[in-house]
Amino acid sequence: MPALCIKDTSVVANRQQCKLVPTEDAKAAQKVPRSSLSVPQAFMEEKTALQEAKRRCRQYSAQPSEVQYLGQLVLTFGQYSNKTFKWLLENDVSYVKYLVDKHMSEVRNPA
Template identity: 50%
Template sequence: MSDRTDPLLPSLSIHNSTLPTDRQQCRMTRSIEGSRAKNAKRPPTAPNCECVEETAIERAKRQCHQWTATPSEVQYLGQLRLIFGQYSCKTFQWMLENDVGYVKYLVDKHLKEKAGGMKIRDEWLKDYLVMYHHVCVIFPSIKSS
């Protein structure tokens, strides 16, 4: 990973950064930090995680204020925290930097559940994760090696 100009945007690990940006692909393997976090003992409750959409968005925006007074949508979405699963309480940005494969799994599973008309737990958060993944992984201008 390299230095990045915006600390609020993810720094993705790219297979071959010499390719044109529209042909580059993210590494889908978990980082060392991701492996440590996955295997770490987590408390039964997540004190730093917000389960209410409005509160979570406001908290994410406040976290951005140390870098910018007016965070963009992609910047504050990156500061949202997962409230379930193996990376509970990790930010979206952290997850893309450390286990983009897991993010892809969550996004694919969520889209399949929505298409099937299923009742989805924490749907609002998963919808934001889909949006964040789409903007950060699909659009090459945010990628860095």
């Protein structure tokens, strides 16, 4: 599960606000020099990335769902390069929010 911190626990449960906080694993991953990270070649190629994600997912489940194998895709950019989307969702939801917001702004303003 993602790391969600309740800002004020005295507020009624359905009115509480969460603060998105990276886990200790995410903080440690941020400190690793990007130059030392290498993404497996299979994930760098659009043709083979999905096949590799499915292969990895089958190690854990005989009949993986689409969501499960998409979670095994590896990030090829940014501060969490070489981490899976599943790992990212479990460890730094705030970065996922940043990526979605950035994508939405680029879609609205392609320039």
